[in-house]
Amino acid sequence: MTRKVILDNLGITMHGTSTITQKGQVAIPKEIRDFFNLKASDKLHFSVENNKIVAEPVISVKEMRGFIKTKKVLSKKEMKKIIRDAVLEKYANRS
Numbered sequence: 001m002t003r004k005v006i007l008d009n010l011g012i013t014m015h016g017t018s019t020i021t022q023k024g025q026v027a028i029p030k031e032i033r034d035f036f037n038l039k040a041s042d043k044l045h046f047s048v049e050n051n052k053i054v055a056e057p058v059i060s061v062k063e064m065r066g067f068i069k070t071k072k073v074l075s076k077k078e079m080k081k082i083i084r085d086a087v088l089e090k091y092a093n094r095s
Helices: 030-035 076-092
Strands: 003-007 012-016 044-049 052-057
Touching: 012 030
Parallel strands: none
Antiparallel strands: 003 012, 044 052
C-alpha cells in the first residue's frame, strides 16, 4: 500500500512505498530524502499522531548554531537550557 507524506505548512504531498525488513528497517524514498536533504547517519524522530507514524528530521545542536541572537555571552549550560526549552515548546504545541 502506498502512503502519502503531507508537509502541512507547505501544502506539498509526496508518495513513496517502502518495505520493512526483518530488522525493522525501512528505506526513505529518494524524493523525500532529497526534499529534506537527508543523508546517511542523519537522525529522525518517530512519533504516532492520529494513528499515523510521523518521522521528522532531528536538528542537531551544531545545526542550531546562530539561532539565538543576543549580545550577551551565554554559558554552555545557558545555551543548552534555551535550546531544550525551545524544543519542548515546539513539540508541546503539536498536540
